[in-house]
Amino acid sequence: MTPRIFVTGATGYVGGHTTGELIAAHPEYQVVTLVRNEEQAAKLQSHWPAITTVVGTLDDDKIIKEESAKANVVLQLASSDHIPVVKSAIAGLATGGGKLIHISGTGVLNDMSTGPGNPARKVYDDVEDIKEITSLPETALHRDVDDAVLTGGSLxxxxxxIICPPIIYGVGQGPIKKRSMQVPFLSEAILKRGRGFTVGEGKNIWDHIYIGDLAKACVLLIEEALKPQGGSAQWGSEGYYFVESGEIAWKDVAEKISSITKELGQIESADVDQLSVDEASKFHPWAPVLWGGNCRSRATRLQTLGWKPQGPTVWEALPAMVKAEVDALAK
Structure with missing residues (x-):
């Protein structure tokens, strides 16, 4: 029987790139994507003629249940913060026997215990620290949805x-959305401000991952899910996967973006200012989480499955990302 993969979020940045990677790696799979309207359906089917589209939203319980029940794997890449779609997918999978792969984010680890813009020492390993990771406070970002996945699946x-990426960089290759969040948002803020900035000293640390390497990680988990007993992957309470290729301090990112924008003639100086949380929040309300805290993880579990990041470095990818923001603001 041909494997059937139901994808939510295929019109998005991560979902679009991952769907393309999945189709390229496994043209034999039947890929079904959820879209909001017929216009999106037409764009996706023009880009990927072999896919099937279903019109609906993340709140369409009946549609999500029906498609999940027919799927061998549900790849939920539409949102890290939408509990209803997780509940509907699990309810459908319970009748059909398939597996759920859900995207979260290392914002769940956000640590500002040393103050905004300062480094924190704690690094979470997804094998050694799994019990701590899956019992973080309910107030942690994404934690309520992570819990809905874990408890719903068990029940x-x-x-x-759960696949949990950090800063995602690179220009996406999906047909609709090609922009990530943290780096583009900072690039946009620096362009509008006319000068680079950090939250505090900007010595706080995040992990990062290239969009193509994240997509390959998702495809790898799908491949394992389709093997007897879920292959070599771990599922349920142990099925939590960080996906990272290294660490960066936000000061280094801000300095590089400022240098690139100066070279492009968009700002006069590559100097970087230190802003308070309140000052930085004027440029984005999520500034403390996006650029002020620490999110440090280690992708040990994926590496045991043979996954290795192979994409360009964040420094190699930044010029194209910044240029995309310059072009967007010029429109």
Whole structure:
């Protein structure tokens, strides 16, 4: 029987790139994507003629249940913060026997215990620290949805995996959305401000991952899910996967963006200012989380499956990302 993969978020940045990677790696799979309207359906089917589209939203319980029940794997890449779609997918999978792969984010680890813009020492390993990771406070970003995946899967007997990326960089290759969040948002803020900045000293640390390497990680988990007993992957309470290729301090990112924008003639100086949380929040309300805290993780679990990041470095990818923001603001 041909494997059937139901994808939410295929019109988005991560979902679009990952769907393309999945189709290229496995043209034999039947890929079904959820879209909001017929216009999106037409764009996706023009880009990927072999896919099937279903019109609906993340709140369409009946549609999500029906498609999940027919799927061998549900790849939920539409949102890290939408509990209803997780509940509907698990309910459908409970009747069909498939598995759920859900995207979260290392914002769940956000650590500002040393103050905004300062480094924190704690690094979370997704094998050694799994119990701590899956029992973080409910107030942590994404934690309520992570819990809905874990408890829902356990309750209904559905195998689940949570894939948890940090800063995602690179220009996406999906047909609609090609822009990530943290680096583009900072680039846009620097362009509008006319000068680079950090939150505090900007010595706080985040992990990062290239969009193509994240997509390959998702495809790898799908491949394992389709093997007997879920292959070599771990599911449920142990099925939590960080995906990272290294660390950066936000000061270094701000300095590089400022240098690139100066070279492009968009700002006069590559100097970087230190802003308070309140000052930085004027440029984005999520500034403390996006650029002020620490999110440090280690992708040990994926590496045991043979996954290795192979994409360009964040420094190699930044010029194209910044240029995209310059072009967007010029429109």
């Amino acid at each position: 209904h007997g559905v195998d689940t995996a």
